[in-house]
Amino acid sequence: MMRWCSSSVIWEGNMNSKLEGIARRYSATLRRYLSKERETVLEQAYELGRTAIAQGFGILDMARVHQEAMGKLMCAPMAAERNGHLLQAAESFLLQSLSPFEATHRGFRETNVKLQQRNRELEAEIKQRQRVEDALRQSENHYCQVFNEAQAMQENLRDLSNEILRTQEEERKRISRELHDEVGQSLTAINVTLATMRNNAAGDTASAQKLAETQVLLQETMETVHRFARDLRPAMLDELGLLPALRSYLKGFASRTGLRVQFLGNPIAEQLADDQKTVVFRIAQESLTNVSKHAHASQVEVSISKFKESICMEITDDGRSFKADPINSARSKGLLGLLGMQERVRLVNGQFTVKPQPGKGTTIRVVIPFNPAGAIMTLNKKN
Secondary structure: OEEEEOOEEEEOOOOOHHHHHHHHHHHHHHHHHHHHOOHHHHHHHHHHHHHHHHOOOOHHHHHHHHHHHHHHHOOOOOOHHHHHHHHHHHHHHHHHHHHHHHHHHHHHHHHHHHHHHHHHHHHHHHHHHHHHHHHHHHHHHHHHHHHHHHHHHHHHHHHHHHHHHHHHHHHHHHHHHHHHHHHHHHHHHHHHHHHHHHHHOOOOHHHHHHHHHHHHHHHHHHHHHHHHHHHHOOHHHHHOOHHHHHHHHHHHHHHHHOOEEEEEOOHHHHHOOHHHHHHHHHHHHHHHHHHHHHHOOOEEEEEEEEEOOEEEEEEEEOOOOOOOOHHHHHHHHOOHHHHHHHHHHHHOOOEEEEEEEOOOEEEEEEEEEOOHHHHHHHHHHHO
């Protein structure tokens, strides 16, 4: 409901208590300002606007408060000139009370502009991240493909290495047999012929002496050929087994080098497959060769024992050992001895470790798991 009073409209309706409080203060302050128009009173209008904002009121609420206050003031009779002046002063008061709203809205606009700018920056950043993620995803797929190809190449190299070692062992076996059988037999025949000639030349002392010297040289040559044959592929390894072959080799090694050699073997080692026995024998052979050439040792211990479901061989010397990681050192220097042993053991799913103790010696440790198929084949051969 509304009523007219001095050409002003007054809205009568319910206000909440907070707005009524602001309306009372606004009306009183406006009346003081219209009576004296002091700047200090005008500043109070600005503070009323800030209070209204703080309490959650808007411009329309302030317009309603102002209209109601003006309606009360305009009810009193006054001259037209005075009326016009009061309206201008009231307008200034209203504008001052609305200034905080303008500042707030300006801040909102600036904040909104900044937020829009930040949103654009975030959108650009998200797009950039998406591009990076796509590139990383493509790169990851590429590296996965390269890794799979490298893994396949590694498997092929392992198969090739295994085939090379197998072929090498077969060739060694063939050459060893030829040296032992054909060359050995030929040398034995020559030795028999020399013995016959020596007997026939019994009256000729000088010729008999030369024949005797030739026989000695021939005997040494035969021993050398037999040693070469044993080193290439000991027939004892195929005919009698791993432990007898190792004992025979260690005996010859001690005789040639003058080193004290102790050997302790477990018969369960004979349950290894043939290729595993070959690996164990070659590791022992190569390790002892390294000891005689580089370690300056006086004693070597070789032991073969059962370790869980595997066979463990340890070769320990009392030489001067290595000063650094022997495997990495061998790899950097291009030394093939240790690397070759490591590769042989890996091909039979074993573990190869070198434990250097500078000044105290070196221990080479080989652990090879039992091959059930190899064990069954060995047992059937014995039966």
